[in-house]
Amino acid sequence: xxxxxxxxxxxxxxxxxxxxxxxxxxxxxxxxxxxxxxEVWIRLAEAAERGEAIAEPGKWCRGVAKNLILHYxxxxxxxxxxxxxxxxxxxxxxLNEHPEAADxxxxxxxxxxxxxxxxxxxxxxxxxxxxxxFAGMAEQLQRSLDSLKMALCxxxxxxxxxxxxxxxxxxxxx
Amino acid sequence: MTRLExxxxxxxxxxxxxxxxAELKRLLASDSGRAKVAEDLFLTGVLLESLQAQGASxxxxxxxxxxxxxxxxxxxxxxxxxxxxGIGAMQRWRVIGLTSTAAAVLLILGTILWFRTSPTEPLPxxxxxxxVEQVQGETFVVSKENKLPVQEGxxxxxxEGIATQGVDSEAVVQMENSVRLKLGGDTTVFTTTETExxxxxxxKVVLEQGDLLVEVTRSLKRKRMTVETPIGVAVTESEDAALxxxxxxxxxxxxxxxxFTHRPTGQSxxxxxxxxxxxxxQGELYTSQFFSGPGQVWTTFPRSGVGVxxxxxxxAFSADGETLAAATRASESGVRFGxxxxxxxxxxxxxxxxxxxxxxSMPGAAILATADQGNVLLYELATGKQLAAxxxxxxxxxxxxxxxxxxKTLAVGRGNLRxxxxxxEVWQLDxxxxxxxxxxxxxxxxxxxxxxxxxxxxxxxxxxxxxLWDTATGQERTRSLMVPALVAWSLAFAPxxxxxxxxxxxxxxxxxxxxxxxxxxxxxxxxxxxxRGHRRAAxxxxxxxxxKxxxxxxxxxxxxxxxxxxxxxxxxxxxHQAAPGFEALAVTLSPDGKRLATASFDRTVKVWKTTxxxxxxxxxxxxxxxxxxxxxxxxxxxxxxx
Numbered sequence: 001x002x003x004x005x006x007x008x009x010x011x012x013x014x015x016x017x018x019x020x021x022x023x024x025x026x027x028x029x030x031x032x033x034x035x036x037x038x039e040v041w042i043r044l045a046e047a048a049e050r051g052e053a054i055a056e057p058g059k060w061c062r063g064v065a066k067n068l069i070l071h072y073x074x075x076x077x078x079x080x081x082x083x084x085x086x087x088x089x090x091x092x093x094x095l096n097e098h099p100e101a102a103d104x105x106x107x108x109x110x111x112x113x114x115x116x117x118x119x120x121x122x123x124x125x126x127x128x129x130x131x132x133x134f135a136g137m138a139e140q141l142q143r144s145l146d147s148l149k150m151a152l153c154x155x156x157x158x159x160x161x162x163x164x165x166x167x168x169x170x171x172x173x174x
Numbered sequence: 175m176t177r178l179e180x181x182x183x184x185x186x187x188x189x190x191x192x193x194x195x196a197e198l199k200r201l202l203a204s205d206s207g208r209a210k211v212a213e214d215l216f217l218t219g220v221l222l223e224s225l226q227a228q229g230a231s232x233x234x235x236x237x238x239x240x241x242x243x244x245x246x247x248x249x250x251x252x253x254x255x256x257x258x259x260g261i262g263a264m265q266r267w268r269v270i271g272l273t274s275t276a277a278a279v280l281l282i283l284g285t286i287l288w289f290r291t292s293p294t295e296p297l298p299x300x301x302x303x304x305x306v307e308q309v310q311g312e313t314f315v316v317s318k319e320n321k322l323p324v325q326e327g328x329x330x331x332x333x334e335g336i337a338t339q340g341v342d343s344e345a346v347v348q349m350e351n352s353v354r355l356k357l358g359g360d361t362t363v364f365t366t367t368e369t370e371x372x373x374x375x376x377x378k379v380v381l382e383q384g385d386l387l388v389e390v391t392r393s394l395k396r397k398r399m400t401v402e403t404p405i406g407v408a409v410t411e412s413e414d415a416a417l418x419x420x421x422x423x424x425x426x427x428x429x430x431x432x433x434f435t436h437r438p439t440g441q442s443x444x445x446x447x448x449x450x451x452x453x454x455x456q457g458e459l460y461t462s463q464f465f466s467g468p469g470q471v472w473t474t475f476p477r478s479g480v481g482v483x484x485x486x487x488x489x490a491f492s493a494d495g496e497t498l499a500a501a502t503r504a505s506e507s508g509v510r511f512g513x514x515x516x517x518x519x520x521x522x523x524x525x526x527x528x529x530x531x532x533x534x535s536m537p538g539a540a541i542l543a544t545a546d547q548g549n550v551l552l553y554e555l556a557t558g559k560q561l562a563a564x565x566x567x568x569x570x571x572x573x574x575x576x577x578x579x580x581x582k583t584l585a586v587g588r589g590n591l592r593x594x595x596x597x598x599e600v601w602q603l604d605x606x607x608x609x610x611x612x613x614x615x616x617x618x619x620x621x622x623x624x625x626x627x628x629x630x631x632x633x634x635x636x637x638x639x640x641x642l643w644d645t646a647t648g649q650e651r652t653r654s655l656m657v658p659a660l661v662a663w664s665l666a667f668a669p670x671x672x673x674x675x676x677x678x679x680x681x682x683x684x685x686x687x688x689x690x691x692x693x694x695x696x697x698x699x700x701x702x703x704x705x706r707g708h709r710r711a712a713x714x715x716x717x718x719x720x721x722k723x724x725x726x727x728x729x730x731x732x733x734x735x736x737x738x739x740x741x742x743x744x745x746x747x748x749x750h751q752a753a754p755g756f757e758a759l760a761v762t763l764s765p766d767g768k769r770l771a772t773a774s775f776d777r778t779v780k781v782w783k784t785t786x787x788x789x790x791x792x793x794x795x796x797x798x799x800x801x802x803x804x805x806x807x808x809x810x811x812x813x814x815x816x
Contacts, residue, residue: 033222128218
């Protein structure tokens with residue numbers, strides 16, 4: 001593999017999480033999101049092979065992903081309100097302003113996820129793996145919508161705090 | 175929970191209204207809002223990745239617990255928390271007093287409820303004692319008299335059991351803080367009050383049916399855990415042990431060591447970590463190596479193509495072993511082909527149902543054959559350019575195809591309709607003309623295999639027969655009815671051409687009828703050996719390059735490795751998220767044996783790197799593990815639990 005593509009691949013790997021989160025949140029379909037992510041990578045590799053100058057690969061990938069998401073919406077003719085192109089632009093702007101940092105945060109989060117209590121893991125699986133709506137989860141778990149929203153929010157909050165703490169502890173002492 | 179957090183959750187839930195969408199956009203106009211959404215999306219991405227990474231291991235082992243999720247996180251500001259900022263000291267004490275009183279009342283009520291629902295007599299220390307920790311789907315507490323819905327936290331008294339109902343149901347039961355039971359779908363487990371012999375003193379459960387993971391931690395100390403199953407009794411022999419008993423794989427020891435006593439024969443055998451229990455046709459027990467892992471996802475199809483009575487995936491390696499092709503029954507998917515290793519994404523072209531790649535002996539460029547709308551499409555493998563379409567009857571679509579090893583012909587099996595006769599077409603590749611049509615199967619053709627010298631073509635059918643055709647004359651050489659009457663789902667000739675392996679099974683994968691693999695002697699036209707071990711239909715088989723090993727995939731969700739000399743299974747691979755009885759696991763091996771490809775209900779095609787060892791003059795797979803993951807392989811399929 002040429003060095004240039006290898007370097008892009010490394011960069012893509014390092015920044016793929018926020019991109020995947022972006023795509024998934026925009027289309028709410030895991031298989032579709034995977035396909036789009038893969039397509040973004042293919043186009044990046046093709047562009048690199050053609051010798052195109054890509055100064056900011058992260059931004060470049062988000063731009064491609066945005067176009068693919070628009071295509072996806074058009075093809076699926078989704079009737080549900082998930083987002084519109086204005087929101088798409090705002091979220092793209094957010095990611096451009098706050099790109100995924102290569103500071104061990106992902107690893108810290110992965111470790112924190114691994115330590116989640118079973119109940120919390122179950123919630124995460126139902127929401128993101130099975131793609132259930134809060135209504136669907138509420139029916140399965142016999143719980144109220146609000147309590148589930150709150151519970152998932154708590155899990156996310158706890159994960160972020162846990163990762164912060166891990167990163168803080170990992171920092172060298174002054 | 176802030177308003178922005180709430181709106182982001184609603185956004186991901188697809189329940190955002192137009193007004194809420196407008197509000198979300200307003201909030202994202204601020205720097206802090208955009209920073210929050212960037213963090214939120216990053217977290218979502220990592221969660222999605224972690225779910226994939228946990229996939230295979232989750233099926234066997236529940237995750238460790240440790241991270242506390244505080245109840246107060248995300249909660250709207252309460253009276254107590256607000257007091258810190260806005261209420262005076264006296265009011266704070268009043269709030270603390272009120273909450274303390276409320277807590278005390280709740281404690282008293284809880285204690286009363288506890289004594290009303292708990293057994294009045296304290297439980298003897300040695301008896302099984304369990305508490306339901308987690309439930310999902312339809313779950314019940316069962317006893318001889320009753321079957322009542324169970325609640326999380328409920329205590330099981332000795333003699334009571336817990337039952338899950340439905341494939342999506344599951345339950346986790348904690349016993350004496352040292353034994354954890356995880357029940358899969360359609361499982362029934364009883365605790366017991368039976369007095370144990372001193373040697374086996376410890377916890378005990380009786381598994382009536384289903385899928386059970388038992389984890390014993392060190393705190394059980396030298397006591398033993400006994401699990402009675404319909405086929406025998408497993409007793410832990412180490413302080414830290416985990417065993418998985420399932421319909422698909424039988425008894426697998428994940429951690430530690432157990433002693434298993436077979437009920438019908440009284441035989442005992444020790445099973446160590448990484449081993450599973452196997453048995454010969456004569457009832458002799460032995461252990462074999464268990465492989466598991468996430469594998470390398472080569473591609474993920476958008477839809478699963480499997481059903482309960484049809485082969486869902488077709489796989490083929492190129493002659494040089496460097497290209498893999500995969501097709502599925504799912505109508506939305508195309509055929510995919512590309513490098514086995516490396517970072518090039520597979521190409522996709524129209525095509526489904528079945529796929530074949532031309533042999534090395536064929537002159538010219540390598541060809542991929544697949545089916546579409548009743549026709550067979552031929553593509554140039556290197557470029558993906560369509561070369562020809564071999565026209566056929568759309569009402570009798572291709573079900574399987576095979577290139578002859580001499581590279582001159584392509585055989586196409588047709589007719590998957592149960593009430594339609596199956597036909598086999600033989601196409602001349604250099605002219606693109608139909609050379610012959612073999613008629614004689616009363617049901618759709620399910621499998622095809624050419625002998626290595628291309629002189630014989632074996633065909634299997636839903637009519638439960640296997641026919642051997644003479645390719646020179648187009649005449650039937652022999653016809654065998656499968657006994658017992660089972661469908662031949664896959665066929666493979668051994669490299670020396672002397673043996674035809676026939677993978678059999680019922681025509682409905684949901685039936686708990688074992689799928690045998692028959693090794694049929696071509697010269698004597700008799701069954702030389704029967705390989706027994708799969709618990710449901712065997713759906714796919716392939717020989718190792720030297721013919722000493724046979725690899726099979728089954729609707730029981732496992733891949734098994736067989737020694738063709740001894741007819742024993744020496745290994746089992748479980749690497750897909752699967753649904754027993756709802757899939758036809760497909761396997762294929764590269765010509766050099768170094769790569770194994772599998773495809774399953776979970777929509778993924780996975781590639782495993784194999785290493786081999788020489789034993790008793792034959793080669794055996796020693797390991798099967800994932801090759802390096804490709805950079806864009808974000809997630810495997812995320813469907814059902816094992």
